[in-house]
Amino acid sequence: xxxxxxxxxxxxxxxDPRVAEKMCRYLTAEYGLxxxxxxxxxxxxxxxxxxxxxxxxxxxxxxxADPKEIVWTSGATESDNLAIKGAAHFYAKKGxxxxxxxxxxxxxxxxxxxxxxxxxxxxxxxxxxxGLVDLDRLAAAIRPDTILVSIMHVNNEIGVIQDIDxxxxxxxxxxxxxxxxxxxxxxxxxxxxxxxxxxxxxxSAHKCYGPKGMGALYVRRKPRVRLEAQMHGxxxxxxxRSGTLPVHQIVGMGEAFRLAREEMASENERVRSLxxxxxxxxxxxxxxxxxxxxxxxxxxxxxxxxxFVEGESLMMALKELAVSSGSACTSxxxxxxxxxxxxxxSDELAHSSIRFTIGRFxxxxxxxxxxxxxxxxxxxxxxxxxxxxxxxxxxxxDNVKWAAH
Amino acid sequence: MDPIYLDNNxxxxxxxxxxxxxxxxxxxxxxxxxxxxxxxEKVGRALKNARRQVQTLLGAEHDSEVIFTSCxxxxxxxxxxxxxxxYPDRREIITxxxxxxxxxxxxEHLEKEGYTIHRLKVDNKGRLNLDEYRALLSPQVAIVSVxxxxxxxxxxxxxxxxxxxxxxxxxxFHTDAVQVVGKIPLDLKNSKIDMLSLSGHKLHSPKGIGVxxxxxxxxxxxxxxxxxxxxxRRAGTxxxxxxxxxxxxxxxxxAAMEHEQTVVRDLRDRLEQGILAQVPNAFPxxxxxxxxxxxxNIAFEFIEGEAILLLxxKVGIAASSGSACTSxxxxxxxxxxxxxxxxxxxxxxVRFSLSRYTTAEEIxxxxxxxxxxxxxxxxxxxxxxxxGPASESFAPTYA
Numbered sequence: 062x063x064x065x066x067x068x069x070x071x072x073x074x075x076x077d078p079r080v081a082e083k084m085c086r087y088l089t090a091e092y093g094l095x096x097x098x099x100x101x102x103x104x105x106x107x108x109x110x111x112x113x114x115x116x117x118x119x120x121x122x123x124x125x126a127d128p129k130e131i132v133w134t135s136g137a138t139e140s141d142n143l144a145i146k147g148a149a150h151f152y153a154k155k156g157x158x159x160x161x162x163x164x165x166x167x168x169x170x171x172x173x174x175x176x177x178x179x180x181x182x183x184x185x186x187x188x189x190x191x192g193l194v195d196l197d198r199l200a201a202a203i204r205p206d207t208i209l210v211s212i213m214h215v216n217n218e219i220g221v222i223q224d225i226d227x228x229x230x231x232x233x234x235x236x237x238x239x240x241x242x243x244x245x246x247x248x249x250x251x252x253x254x255x256x257x258x259x260x261x262x263x264x265s266a267h268k269c270y271g272p273k274g275m276g277a278l279y280v281r282r283k284p285r286v287r288l289e290a291q292m293h294g295x296x297x298x299x300x301x302r303s304g305t306l307p308v309h310q311i312v313g314m315g316e317a318f319r320l321a322r323e324e325m326a327s328e329n330e331r332v333r334s335l336x337x338x339x340x341x342x343x344x345x346x347x348x349x350x351x352x353x354x355x356x357x358x359x360x361x362x363x364x365x366x367x368x369f370v371e372g373e374s375l376m377m378a379l380k381e382l383a384v385s386s387g388s389a390c391t392s393x394x395x396x397x398x399x400x401x402x403x404x405x406x407s408d409e410l411a412h413s414s415i416r417f418t419i420g421r422f423x424x425x426x427x428x429x430x431x432x433x434x435x436x437x438x439x440x441x442x443x444x445x446x447x448x449x450x451x452x453x454x455x456x457x458x459d460n461v462k463w464a465a466h
Numbered sequence: 467m468d469p470i471y472l473d474n475n476x477x478x479x480x481x482x483x484x485x486x487x488x489x490x491x492x493x494x495x496x497x498x499x500x501x502x503x504x505x506x507e508k509v510g511r512a513l514k515n516a517r518r519q520v521q522t523l524l525g526a527e528h529d530s531e532v533i534f535t536s537c538x539x540x541x542x543x544x545x546x547x548x549x550x551x552x553y554p555d556r557r558e559i560i561t562x563x564x565x566x567x568x569x570x571x572x573x574e575h576l577e578k579e580g581y582t583i584h585r586l587k588v589d590n591k592g593r594l595n596l597d598e599y600r601a602l603l604s605p606q607v608a609i610v611s612v613x614x615x616x617x618x619x620x621x622x623x624x625x626x627x628x629x630x631x632x633x634x635x636x637x638x639f640h641t642d643a644v645q646v647v648g649k650i651p652l653d654l655k656n657s658k659i660d661m662l663s664l665s666g667h668k669l670h671s672p673k674g675i676g677v678x679x680x681x682x683x684x685x686x687x688x689x690x691x692x693x694x695x696x697x698x699r700r701a702g703t704x705x706x707x708x709x710x711x712x713x714x715x716x717x718x719x720x721a722a723m724e725h726e727q728t729v730v731r732d733l734r735d736r737l738e739q740g741i742l743a744q745v746p747n748a749f750p751x752x753x754x755x756x757x758x759x760x761x762x763n764i765a766f767e768f769i770e771g772e773a774i775l776l777l778x779x780k781v782g783i784a785a786s787s788g789s790a791c792t793s794x795x796x797x798x799x800x801x802x803x804x805x806x807x808x809x810x811x812x813x814x815x816v817r818f819s820l821s822r823y824t825t826a827e828e829i830x831x832x833x834x835x836x837x838x839x840x841x842x843x844x845x846x847x848x849x850x851x852x853x854g855p856a857s858e859s860f861a862p863t864y865a
């Protein structure tokens with residue numbers, strides 16, 4: 062494993078050792094911190110509750126929210142489900158129309174599909190070819206019965222950053238709720254909910270050096286946003302999300318977000334220089350296409366299509382690199398990335414795309430080795446490709462009439 | 467002196483070996499199991515192993531019947547809401563009056579949406595009447611949801627028999643088994659239970675991990691959408707370390723089952739008898755002949771349970787009065803009310819729940835600590851005279 066170079070930080074990140082160390086204290090008997098925070102009759106419970114509330118402040122601080130606006134969940138997928146279904150069902154009397162993008166994460170898209178089966182109507186907007194939302198088209202799509210717009214802050218595949226301030230102004234002026242999936246942006250892009258008019262925001266711990274199986278949902282209090290709970294029970298999280306609070310996970314997310322807040326600026330600078338080094342390294346290769354806007358983009362993401370190379374063969378050839386094609390949640394399928402297709406990329410280019418995501422523990426040596434490997438493997442694969450040969454001979458592949466077998 | 471933790475029905479300490487098994491999955495084997503590369507694949511194999519460990523503990527026929535969730539509450543919500551979606555024409559649910567809030571609150575919510583909720587009553591020992599149950603089973607019922615053991619009293623329900631009756635009537639059967647898994651042996655493959663909820667943190671694995679057992683070929687509709695994880699039945703990146711921890715905890719629970727049934731049971735009995743021998747006007751609630759080996763719920767008449775607990779906490783003993791979820795409330799618990807425990811006693815219940823880490827020395831310390839605490843509080847109670855209850859005729863009923 063040590064030989065494999067991990068460049069898949071957008072799929073998941075290692076838990077920062079400082080975070081893991083803190084989490085462990087809340088598990089075993091040693092520190093007396095393993096209690097149930099809902100236990101009100103003894104010190105084990107009180108200590109656990111204190112830890113949960115400290116972490117709530119740490120998470121709130123990263124986005125300048127009030128701790129009371131943070132609801133713990135089991136991950137961004139649950140946060141997305143709670144935000145979208147919860148708001149849709151609560152405000153169903155007001156209207157039954159929602160708007161989202163075709164390039165959203167499956168957690169949003171599948172939730173919207175379920176709502177469609179339940180009698181809601183959803184408009185799926187294509188972004189512009191650079192991956193960013195077209196504000197005029199969004200404004201035109203908002204109807205009197207629209208109750209919610211859900212647009213992710215940073216796209217998981219191409220890393221482009223949506224202008225949530227502009228979108229928020231639009232939705233607020235139209236009286237429509239705005240949900241943002243911020244799983245990929247927390248700790249990478251500064252977020253301030255006192256200036257951005259976001260109503261609901263989903264977070265994941267494991268994309269930000271915290272543990273898997275932990276997330277949060279920001280729910281605005283002023284103006285107040287109401288939701289229908291998706292899990293009923295003991296009334297935890299003021300009834301919005303029942304279930305025993307996983308103290309060590311919460312502590313882990315709190316510590317991870319605290320570190321993110323402290324180190325974001327310096328880390329972004331370091332990661333950006335590594336990403337740019339990688340970009341420069343692969344730019345020399347012929348027929349390479351960068352997917353998504355490079356300006357409005359998180360510093361750790363590079364998404365590249367290598368024309369005339371087949372996606373899976375490329376993944377196989379680059380076994381020494383842990384990278385992904387499309388998001389991990391869809392990578393088991395061999396379909397070309399629906400995100401790149403939505404940007405107008407051809408099937409071939411979408412198919413030959415690789416997402417490199419760099420992180421806290423990536424080194425310059427690793428990036429250099431990755432560049433070396435990419436050059437070597439692309440050359441080798443193209444050597445075997447009849448299409449590459451035809452391209453080099455100047456044949457216009459778009460106009461070739463292929464015979465059926 | 468180390469504090470004594472007797473609130474294991476609320477949550478449990480995680481075993482050191484469980485934490486040791488989890489650690490590598492934080493910082494070394496951190497891949498996303500959905501990723502196709504080496505980091506992801508290795509983690510995927512570890513998850514498969516954990517799934518088998520849980521399968522063994524449940525006595526399930528297939529490892530694919532184990533769906534990992536975030537907690538028992540999620541499992542309960544998933545099970546009940548799935549049945550309602552799978553059988554949209556069926557508008558009735560059968561449950562009991564003494565379920566955990568996870569099921570009770572959900573049912574109250576569903577009642578407001580127009581579903582009919584049948585809540586089976588219990589007698590004064592917390593036992594169900596199966597004739598009442600039989601009469602309610604019909605093709606209008608979408609699901610039966612009955613807890614295997616009550617969290618407050620430890621009383622066991624005959625869920626295997628009830629599942630057979632449901633099955634014969636063509637109704638899905640779900641059981642909230644968070645209090646029994648790891649404490650009594652399970653053999654789901656030879657039962658008619660369709661769905662079962664498990665919570666990791668009740669059996670010495672970490673919080674934030676649960677399981678929904680889903681019998682193969684049971685009609686199912688997922689709760690969380692947005693990913694292919696758990697074969698499309700539960701979306702969301704897996705809580706890898708939690709799952710690994712639960713697997714190891716399941717294996718340890720299997721190994722400790724005998725201990726639970728003998729040593730823990732004896733310690734519980736010793737505790738209960740030790741206290742009752744010294745304290746007048748106190749009695750165990752629930753069904754002492756048919757309950758979990760680790761639980762003793764004692765009603766101390768004419769005083770407040772919460773007051774007992776706070777004084778016990780001062781001498782380093784942690785116990786509780788009911789479910790942690792209703793903890794802090796001054797109302798007597800719904801379980802005590804359902805059993806018709808007199809108001810003056812229902813207010814003074816204390817639940818002691820042991821674990822395999824509980825020692826004989828700890829139990830002796832508790833037996834010594836409880837009587838003076840009760841005596842001290844009774845001195846302050848207007849309902850208590852110098853030697854006994856102030857008035858024999860004092861018998862208020864529930865407000």
